[in-house]
Amino acid sequence: MAARTVRPAPPADTDPGMVPVSALPGVGPALVAALARLGLERVQDLWFHLPLRYEDKTRVTAIADLRVGERAQVEGVVEAVERGFRYRPQLKVAIGDNSRQTLLLRFFHFNRAQAEQLLPGTRLLCYGEVRHGAQGLEMVHPTYQRLGGDETVNVDELLSPVYPTTEGLGQKRLAGVIAKAMALLPPAERLELIPPELCAEHGLTSLRDALLYVHRPPPDAHLGQLMLGQHPAQQRLAFEELLTQHLSLKRMRAAVRRRHAPKLGGGDGVLRAQLLGGLPFQLTAAQQRVSAEVAQDLAQAKPMLRLVQGDVGSGKTVVAALAALAAVEAGHQVALMAPTELLAEQHLHNFRHWLRPLGIEVAWLAGKVTGKARKLALERVAAEASVVIGTHALMQEGVAFARLGLVIVDEQHRFGVQQRLALRDKGKDGELVPHQLVLTATPIPRTLAMSAYADLDVSSIDELPPGRTPVQTIAISNARRLEVIERIHAACAEGRQAYWVCTLIEESEQLRAQAAEVAHAELSAALSGFRIGLIHGRMKPKEKQAVMDAFKAGELAVLVATTVIEVGVDVPRASLMVIENSERLGLAQLHQLRGRVGRGALASNCVLLYQPPLGQLARERLQVMRDTNDGFRIAEKDLELRGPGEVLGTRQTGQLSFRIADLTRDAHLLPAVQQVGEHMLKEHPRQTGQLIERWIGGAARFVHA
Ligand code: ADP
Ligand code: MG
DSSP states (O other), X not given: OOOOOOOOOOXXXXXXXXXXXXGSTTOOHHHHHHHHHTTOOBHHHHHTOOOSEEEOOSSOOOGGGOOTTOEEEEXXXXXXXXXXXXXXXXXXXXXXXXTOOEEEEEESSOOHHHHHHOOXXXXXXXXXXXXXXXTEEEXXXXXXXXXXXXXXXXXXXXXXXXXXXXXXXXXXXXXXXXXXXXXXXXXXXXXXXSOHHHHHHTTOOXXXXXXXXXXXXXXXXOHHHHHHTOSHHHXXXXXXXXXXXXXXHHHHHHHHHTSBOOOOOOSOOHHHHHHHHHSSSOXXXXXXXXXXXXXXXXXXXXXXXXXXXXXXXXXXXXXXXXXXXXXXXXXXXXXXXXXXXXXXXXXXXHHHHHXXXXXXXXXXXXXXXXXXXXXXXXXXXXXXXXXXEESGGGGSTXXXXXXXXEEEEOSGGGSOHHHHHHHHHHTTSSSBOOEEEEEESOOOOHHXXXXXXXXXXXXXXXOOOTXXXXXXXXXXXXXXXXXXXXXXXXXXXXTOEEEEEOOOXXXXXXXXXXXXXXXXXXXXXXXXXXXXXXXXXXXXXXXXXXHHHHHHXXXXXXXXXXXXXXXXXXXXXXXXXXXXXXXXXXXXXXXXXXXXXXXXXXXXXXXXXEOSSOOHHHHHHHHHHHHOOOHHHHHHHHHHHHTTOOSSSHHHHSSSOOSSOOTTTTGGGHHHHHHHHHXXXXXXXXXXXXXXXXXXXXXXXXXXX
């Protein structure tokens, strides 16, 4: 790309990107509110709201040619309709086409009008994911439209982007408003924030072209490449996003490290000794080493910014508790934040168990605490509680800590950087900033760690406590699903407990929940006599907790779950896990999930159900899972295998919530990102700020603080 002369950026008031979305034609208050829920407030937010994936409605597939696992568009005539009420309302619609095969459409959520419209003889054009059902091929909740008797099918000319969205805002409407925003895209050189000489040096193509391409891929676009996130347009955007991430972390670190923190050391260590004395085990050497590193940081007058990484089950919690004691002993408060309520409650349980005997009060604060209880909790937080545990509710307005000395964030990769920033912001009043300890179970190779956590120092717990029985893992084709269910039956009969994990990666929690509901119905029917629980992200916190409690108490034999149980859940008695569609998950996520079993002394098993035929990469991944339980080896292998990229799910499983970048897939960009980043921090502070504002938006406020 040719170098251009640097033009001064236009003042903000003429920058179309800064215009509020409400200024776009046809965008009324309801739409503004829906967009705000997605964090889309200005026109530029829409430019950078990038597709999750693409749908190919440019052709119609004959039912006979459908392949399981693929998304396809099918045209057919309704042959039979059945409304069932066995477990819950269900509408089954069989359609047939010229290929003389039948496809079943299944709906769990439908209204009467809908059911009445789908009569035999109706022509439909539907789009959805093809799966194996009890009666052959099926689609669960396809999108569809009715066609007139002789209406010709109009296929799309372009691939349709699928955007992350929110309830009440359909893809069509969202795409429409994004198109309106795209019409305001300024000329290339005004959009570009990376200086032209750096673009030239690193071969970065036009940002404008890249945006136009990803929002509206041309008719000849390569779906495969787009799905993999490897199209040059996507890579250009990924570069900029990684760069921004890097810049923001570096800035933040510098800003925080300039401040002062309370010295949390020099106590007599009585609390620590008491806690250790009361544990039924001794710390591993790795736990001791990491704990000492943390203690040393805490004793400084500069805020600690430390990441503790350690494999699933390596015992990070007790290391966190020891750090908390140092703060409490020095008369400061500790906040512990977990990404899910489920996990936060477990921490509450553990910390109360450990700290109550030492006379230390542990308060609870999460989203579900409301009304009076919330007010009371807030007052306690402000005044007295030594340790406060909760979810991101901890960051909400109104939570003011009196003497916050240490913030602990568990399972970091589930939090966006934004949230990490917001909590760090909490202790800002007055002079002192709290120390920060971040725990993650995602072992990441060093180069990646340097980028993902450019603001943190890293300690590793590279040893598991003794006496763990490794989980035996096998991979089984979904064709043998009934055998697997048999096996669960036998295990339950022996009093064992099992997880059944549904892993559909969908753009909405609703579709994921539906998949779990289908599996729940299936297992309930097959395992009569045993109680089967269901947990997914659409349930109310209270319901989730009730189900978790029942499973913990052994009242449920099987827990059917979405990947909500991925992090931190600790039910040592559960010793069997089945993961559906395991071929679609990345190694990191499979390892996390499997880490839910093998926690006690019981010999545990993990069954990786897969949908044949397996691609080469999927085959290798499943092989790795069978071969090893070692998180670090798995992480290395992951990087090696994912070099060429991953079809789906990488964005959801990435360590940070990126819009388009994937740290593993795009690792090859990191050296250049670091170089460009260094240069920009020094020479182009204004553009650096604008990049952060563009990609990270609201959180940028904290970075500048
Ligand atoms: P994670 O690192 O995944 O958060 P946890 O802190 O939940 O792991 O620890 C997993 C389990 O191992 C817990 O039941 C904990 O009590 C136990 N544990 C932690 N450290 C040790 C140790 N040194 N020896 C034996 N068991 C330990
Ligand atoms: Mg943990």
